[in-house]
Amino acid sequence: MSAPVLEIRNIHTFIGQFHILEGVNVSVPQGSITVMLGRNGAGKTTTLKSVMGLTPPSQGAILFEGKPIHGKRPYHIAQLGIGYVPEHRAIFKTLTVRENLELAERQAHDLEKRIDFIFNLFPAMRQFYHYPAGNLSGGQQQMLAIARVLVPENRLLLIDEPSEGLAPVIIEELMAAIQKLAETSTVLLVEQNFRMASRLADRYVILDDGQSRVEGVMPELIKDEQLIQRYLGVA
Ligand SMILES: Nc1ncnc2c1ncn2[C@@H]1O[C@H](COP(=O)(O)OP(=O)(O)O)[C@@H](O)[C@H]1O
Numbered sequence: 001m002s003a004p005v006l007e008i009r010n011i012h013t014f015i016g017q018f019h020i021l022e023g024v025n026v027s028v029p030q031g032s033i034t035v036m037l038g039r040n041g042a043g044k045t046t047t048l049k050s051v052m053g054l055t056p057p058s059q060g061a062i063l064f065e066g067k068p069i070h071g072k073r074p075y076h077i078a079q080l081g082i083g084y085v086p087e088h089r090a091i092f093k094t095l096t097v098r099e100n101l102e103l104a105e106r107q108a109h110d111l112e113k114r115i116d117f118i119f120n121l122f123p124a125m126r127q128f129y130h131y132p133a134g135n136l137s138g139g140q141q142q143m144l145a146i147a148r149v150l151v152p153e154n155r156l157l158l159i160d161e162p163s164e165g166l167a168p169v170i171i172e173e174l175m176a177a178i179q180k181l182a183e184t185s186t187v188l189l190v191e192q193n194f195r196m197a198s199r200l201a202d203r204y205v206i207l208d209d210g211q212s213r214v215e216g217v218m219p220e221l222i223k224d225e226q227l228i229q230r231y232l233g234v235a
């Protein structure tokens with residue numbers, strides 16, 4: 001396997017006085033989909049925010065394509081080629097789909113170059129291009145949130161709980177899109193829906209209580225009912 005695109009080495013992160021991450025290690029190989037699993041409050045979102053420099057770690061190291069990025073400002077980390085799709089579909093509801101995508105440009109003509117790819121992946125974006133994003137369904141808003149990180153060239157995508165609150169048929173559509181994305185970028189996904197995670201991801205890492213506990217390849221986790229029960233509480 002080639003060198004990891006992202007390597008999180010034993011990070012500790014505080015939010016205010018609270019010691020939220022107490023030793024998180026994650027390795028994301030090139031071209032893979034790695035899923036971060038764990039109960040609510042385990043520290044998954046904080047891990048993604050730590051990578052982006054939004055809640056910078058106070059200890060440990062984060063390497064992107066072999067180079068340290070911890071300690072850099074969020075805009076700088078993004079510019080290196082990391083796209084972040086936060087929880088809860090952070091889009092501008094009063095702006096049109098097109099305007100949302102334009103705001104995601106990092107350089108002139110980014111959108112022009114990528115629009116066909118985006119329309120192909122998410123046909124609804126073509127259909128509603130000139131409509132306010134607030135008019136979209138929940139699933140379409142999630143698609144727009146993902147489409148925004150496809151506008152600039154990103155080699156790593158961090159996607160936080162894309163399936164949250166969506167109907168199964170929409171989740172299927174999203175899964176297919178994420179799978180397609182993984183052909184050209186590496187993906188680190190947070191996903192509560194174990195069924196979705198297990199079908200989509202090549203690798204997994206389980207967080208519990210602010211620490212990473214186990215990581216490995218997905219087929220092995222699927223076989224390990226005890227591990228799934230212990231950390232995820234699903235059958
Ligand atoms: N802004 C904050 N202030 C205080 N505690 C926080 C804050 N954000 C998150 N936490 C706490 O950090 C822990 C990890 O949260 P989070 O990373 O959001 O978990 P997950 O995404 O796995 O559900 C939780 O106990 C949560 O309550």
Ligand SMILES: [Mg+2]
Nearest residue numbers: 044045046087
């Ligand atoms: Mg979260």
